[in-house]
Amino acid sequence: MRDSVNAAYIHVPFCIHRCGYCDFTVITDRDDLLSIYLDCLETEITSLLSEPHPVETLFIGGGTPNYLPPPHLERLLSLLHKWLPVKLGGELSIECNPEDFTSDRMDMLSKFGVNRVSLGIQSFQAEHLKTLERGHDPETVVDVVQRLRSRGFENISFDLIFAVPEQTLEDWETTLERALQLDPEHISTYGLTFEKGTSFWTRRLKQDIKSADEELERSMYAAAMQTLAHAGFEQYELSNHARPEFRCRHNQVYWNAEQYFGFGPGAASFLDGERAMRYRSVTGWIKHVQSGESPIAERETLTxxxxxxxxxxxxxxxxxxxxxxxxxxxxxxxxxxxxxxxxxxxxxxxxxxxxxxxxxxxxxxxxxxxxxxxxxx
Ligand code: SF4
Incomplete structure (x- = not known):
């Protein structure tokens, strides 16, 4: 059965700071855990796989995988190259934050055959980036894309967020236009959500921040579909648009209910009809792996x-x-x-x-x- 598993997800939980809307498995200000995390990831992978397992798609998500300092990033990519090598013609994606995306990190991605970079851009307007508590500015994105292109990256995806508090329809259209000027191969657009437990959730309760009105959000979604279609993108999923041949293959594994491995805190796997969720607390996941216990917090067998x-x-x-x-x-x-x-x-x-x-x-x-x-x- 395991031979038919062709996809793997790796969760890297480190971030520079936690953005106010984020409810992902993230840890900040704990660089002391970088090496321990990599030790545990290696233990988790090698406990499940007795030998290297080639895959067609490997997705390194986060968190911020490019937060890892180059030596740690090299160790991560070497580990994956050994245990979950990507087959010829396969897709090796990594999520990256434009903030502090240094050229040595880009070189490292290139050296290990990363062939798809997904950038968490969110907006091309400084005031909305500030609201979202992102640490980069629009000019940084232009520079990051240029440096990626100059290194031969031919599959770049942008994540953009609409329905940001105080954002107008015109603002959103400007962000879409500025994204298109950089000519990415793939664009994902998400309406901002207020998740329980985030600081945005609390701020909305206190009326310190307001969610966008439903009609405006609808207009923004419609604008994304129309603008991107007009620019030659094919919408292949509710939030995802791609140039021909540039759909995200890894995400299609999820949408087609196919099997996949998952490693790292908060990661899900789907194997032999069972979905397994790893501990979301990074220190909890580390504790379980270090003590030789299962890092899986919840299992669900799909009837x-x-x-x-x-x-x-x-x-x-x-x-x-x-x-x-x-x-x-x-x-x-x-x-x-x-x-x-x-x-x-x-x-x-x-x-x-x-x-x-x-x-x-x-x-x-x-x-x-x-x-x-x-x-x-
Ligand atoms: S960079 Fe991404 S993963 Fe990290 S805190 Fe911000 S939204 Fe969350």
Whole structure:
């Protein structure tokens, strides 16, 4: 079964500081843990894999993987090169923060065959970067992209955030235009969310910060879809747009409910029908690995019913939708049988449609994706 696992995710939890909206597994001001983290990561990987396991996609996410000082980054990439080598023609992605993205780090990525860099840019306007508590400015992004290009990186993705407090539709359009001027191969756009436990959540409760109005957020999402389509990007997922041939292959593994390894604090894996979540506390994860205990905090075996519903949730995120024949063969039921009333209502309401053997959200349905998906869960 493990031979068929072709993807792996590695979580690097270190960041310069915690941004106010962030609820990822992140640790700051703990450089004393850098080497210990790498020791534990090596232990975790080698305890699961008895021999190197080549993969088609490897995604190094965070946190901020490029926060690692060059010697630590080299150790991480060497470890992965040995135990999870990326097959010829495969995808090796890394998430990077433009802040402090030094040229020696870029050279290190190049040396180890990283072929996709995803930059957490979020905005091209200084005031919104400040609101988001990001430490870089728009000029830094231009410089980072130029230095990556000069090193031959041909697959660069931008993460952008809309519905930032006080951001206007025109501001968002400016960010999209400035992103396009740098000619990335891939753009992800996310509406800002206020997650419980973040400082943004508390600040909103205290009315110190305000979320964007629903209509404005809708207009911003529509602007992203239209502007990027006009610029030749293909939207292939609710939040993701790519130039032809530049879709993120690793994320498609998740959306197609395929198997993947996960290593590091807070990382999830999906193997043999079981989803396993590692401890989110970095020190908790370290403690478990060091003492020889399992770093897995929660396990969930997907029953057939859960697997079906999850396939709908992930499949409808993709613009092409769900292949009806494949779904029926894999999950032994039709999609309509899962939620007959909702299915019919969404068809009549023109939120769902069938096209070329696929069930997918209509353009209007993309704005109400959460509502549609909820009826199948
Ligand atoms: S840089 Fe990214 S991962 Fe780190 S705190 Fe900010 S949003 Fe979170």
């Amino acid at each position: 057939l019913d859960l697997a079906r519903r999850e396939a709908v949730m992930l499949g409808l995120r993709q613009i092409k939708g769900i292949d009806l024949a494949t779904f029926e063969a894999r999950y032994e039921c039709t999609l309509r049988e899962l939620a007959p009333d909702a299915y019919d209502n969404f068809f009549q309401g023109e939120l769902l449609e069938e096209k070329q053997g696929h069930l997918r959200l209509t353009y209007e349905g993309r704005f109400l994706a959460d509502t549609v998906v909820a009826e199948f869960l």
